[in-house]
Amino acid sequence: MSAVRCIDLCKTYRQGDEDIKALDHLSIEIDNGGFVCLSSPSGGGKTTLLNAIGGLDKPDSGEIWIDEQRIDILSKGELAELRLRKIGFVFQAYNLIPVLTARENVEFVMQVQGVAASERREKALAVLDEVGLAGLEDRRPSEMSGGQQQRVAVARAVVSRPTLILADEPTANLDSKTSDGLMDLFAELNENHSTTFVIATHDQRVMAHIPRLVKMLDGRIVDDIQQTAA
């Protein structure tokens, strides 16, 4: 069974007089428990693809299936529910709610899900510890470095054990040690909970870690490599 199946996706943006094909008849299938790395030069369409898979943006044409459910035809509310229950996000640019502390940001998704306070708190603290942020749980985003904020976002994405995690440049802003730690955490979740990961990155070190490397260019897949684990 596939966790994600994209069929013939197209997405065109207009920039001035030019049409930019962010996704150009792109098809991809990702198995349950798969670990996929999307890489491309900047502007290759990685974010656009992740957003489409996450139901944040609708493709102009094509189909997107998640867990055998076609999602590009769902309503806004249904998509919100899907994201809330199944998908963990790490966004490229903007990740945290400024008025919430690190712990509260991590708890946010669980809180919307309706998880009890004590359970939430316990899980949030454990995950923050795992990403190396123990002791910073009461800081607000404005009181943390870019890398620390990024790790809070990762903690939030993984804390409620979604079946699919979409991470857009999760290791940007991180030093190599934390970056390795994060990838280990991903790998561990992938292995033990068979969480499916789709990660977009420029980072060579990250690419090397990941079993399947999908190279994109101008909205198309140009290479799809099964790597033997490093």
Added chain:
Amino acid sequence: MNTLRVLAMLAWRNLWRNHRRTFIMLAAISVGVWAMIFMTALTQGMVNDMIEDGISALPGHVQVHHPDYRDDPNITNLIPIPDSELSARLEAAGFDRWATRIKVPAVITSERDSRGVMLLGIDPSREQGLTFIDESDLDGRFLESIEDGGIVIGRELADTLETEVGKRVVVMSQNPDNDIADRGFRIVGLFGADMPQYEEGFAFVGKQTLQRLLGVGDFVSEAVVMGDDYRDVTADYERLQALFDDSVVVQPWTELDTYLGTMLEVMDGFVLIWVIVIFLALSFGLVNTLVMAVFERVREIGLMLALGMRPSSILGQIIVESMLLLVIGLAIGNVLAWASIEPLKGGIDISIVAEGMEMMGAAAVLYPQLRMEDVVLANVVVLVLGFLASLSPAWRASRYQPVEAITKVD
């Protein structure tokens, strides 16, 4: 339930994000609400004063007359039911404060001058708390029985007639046969009243004394009932109506003095308009604040949507934020209003500005009236309209596209 808690927390935090803006908005709401309530209390105090004075000239909240009496208040238009029977019915109906009176135009003559007045033949024991006469502001004494041979007139009238307590005056009126009926009375008391025209226009004698003078036997001009609240006379009106057939007319004060009755309605309408006008001024600030707040938060709202928060929750969050602002502002405004009206309960001396207003029936001391209904009205208007005003910015926020909000790089 849980969602509501998240919303409330986010709304609360966001409220204190921009202290300055929140404080300004709170100040505006508080002052606005204070102004609503304070001005309303002053207006109500004034209206109340005019109406109470007006009613005290009648006096009686609901009254029974001969059908023609209002057009022609003369001695032929008496209630066609004997007073004993009339009184028995009122007593049996269980009214608390009621009276029956003879009320006719008459001329009072002293040795120096004469004046036309409205002459009331009353039962002094029943008029307690009904007339405008304040027994503590009385020279001499008040009437003592229905057979009292004395007359009580106002100080102003005594001045005009150049007479005083202990002197005699002649009272002249018509009997039902259109013959002059006259008789001398000794002035036993002089009353003072808020309104100079009352002191000039009314004179009181014993009911039976006047009945004898006019030769009308056991009949009277009017029967009156006084309720507790002049705003709420319908119950008394209906009870009284049920006691009589259409040989008499039963009327509430709003019909007896249509000017006053209309004024009460106009003022109630005015209060609502005033409250709404202030709110409209406020709402510009409120909507503007919300629009700005929402605009500044495009990205985090987009983020919350992206993480799976429903658009309706975003809508709720902005509305909760607006309601928090309003409720805090209202609380402060109510306290301010209360705190500023309470010390003025004893009355505000407006004699300097009131000179010209006495003719409108306003007294020189204004007693602000903080009425629960008005406070509730102001609060409800602010909350309900505030809710409606915040719908548009909230709706806009909930329509944000998560992807646009999030992928935007500063």
